[in-house]
Amino acid sequence: MKSRVVVISGALGGIGLASVEVFSKQGDIVVGIDIRAEDDPFVMQTKEKFKTFHYYPADCTQENQVKTTIEHIAATFGKIDVLFNIIGGSGRRFGDGPIHTVTLEAYQKTIELNLTSQFLLSKYVVIEMLKQNSGSIINTGSVLGMVGGNELFSTVTYAATKAAIIGMSRSMAMAYAKNNIRVNVISPGLIESNMTQRAQSSEDIFAYMDEKQPIYHGRHKLGNPMSIALAARFLADSEADFVTGVNLPVDGGWTAQ
Numbered sequence: 001m002k003s004r005v006v007v008i009s010g011a012l013g014g015i016g017l018a019s020v021e022v023f024s025k026q027g028d029i030v031v032g033i034d035i036r037a038e039d040d041p042f043v044m045q046t047k048e049k050f051k052t053f054h055y056y057p058a059d060c061t062q063e064n065q066v067k068t069t070i071e072h073i074a075a076t077f078g079k080i081d082v083l084f085n086i087i088g089g090s091g092r093r094f095g096d097g098p099i100h101t102v103t104l105e106a107y108q109k110t111i112e113l114n115l116t117s118q119f120l121l122s123k124y125v126v127i128e129m130l131k132q133n134s135g136s137i138i139n140t141g142s143v144l145g146m147v148g149g150n151e152l153f154s155t156v157t158y159a160a161t162k163a164a165i166i167g168m169s170r171s172m173a174m175a176y177a178k179n180n181i182r183v184n185v186i187s188p189g190l191i192e193s194n195m196t197q198r199a200q201s202s203e204d205i206f207a208y209m210d211e212k213q214p215i216y217h218g219r220h221k222l223g224n225p226m227s228i229a230l231a232a233r234f235l236a237d238s239e240a241d242f243v244t245g246v247n248l249p250v251d252g253g254w255t256a257q
């Protein structure tokens with residue numbers, strides 16, 4: 001069987017690298033997109049580790065860069081079977097937080113990083129998938145797009161983007177089901193990665209996780225990126241060919257409460 005072409009955005013992050021590993025191991029051609037330069041030592045190291053890993057640098061908030069990159073990938077590999085759209089991150093560095101403290105600029109930057117990026121990648125990948133009449137897209141939401149958190153997790157714009165990703169993906173699922181393109185969402189709980197360094201040393205957050213994520217996979221009671229990658233592997237697979245429009249929480253029980 002010809003190898004699948006799996007595109008992963010945010011490929012150099014915690015969930016991204018776990019996913020590069022999972023999809024590489026099962027023989028897929030894995031094409032990562034992230035913001036680091038092509039000659040960045042970390043990119044070279046990742047290419048060295050995963051021989052079927054290809055890398056394209058792009059700022060995923062910029063339409064021209066996303067369009068060119070996706071068109072280039074489709075032309076080079078002849079198709080795109082799967083998009084695992086992981087790109088995103090906390091908006092705290094821009095000033096996201098409780099709504100009475102958030103500036104319009106912080107709001108707009110957080111929207112760009114989390115929603116515009118996944119919108120642009122979805123759009124240009126769907127254009128390619130429509131040509132081949134097949135494909136599977138997995139966008140990345142969050143438990144915070146489904147339920148509110150306490151004051152430790154009060155980032156209003158981030159929550160808005162993640163809820164929007166769930167809505168956008170369901171709308172895409174219905175629009176393209178007849179074209180054999182499936183669209184699903186994974187909504188992670190708190191996972192150990194660069195994005196959550198703050199949480200990895202906070203006793204207050206550990207105590208909150210005792211309550212919210214009663215199943216522990218990682219150190220410090222945070223989830224393991226591998227759990228997210230394995231859920232994506234299932235949703236990407238033809239075994240999930242009747243699964244579309246689903247928002248799958250992978251959250252140690254957070255949203256079951």
Ligand SMILES: NC(=O)c1ccc[n+]([C@@H]2O[C@H](COP(=O)([O-])OP(=O)(O)OC[C@H]3O[C@@H](n4cnc5c(N)ncnc54)[C@H](O)[C@@H]3O)[C@@H](O)[C@H]2O)c1
Pocket residue numbers: 009010011012013014015016033034035036058059060061086087088089090113140141142143187188189190191192193194195196
């Ligand atoms: N880690 C968690 O607890 C958690 C929980 C819920 C949802 N998520 C979601 O998972 C996704 C990734 O999380 P992670 O934990 O792997 O984070 P991470 O910070 O380890 O990875 C994010 C990656 O995105 C890349 N990136 C950032 N801005 C970019 C841009 N403009 N263009 C291209 N690439 C860019 C970064 O370089 C990084 O490699 C995000 O969508 C996040 O919202 C994470």
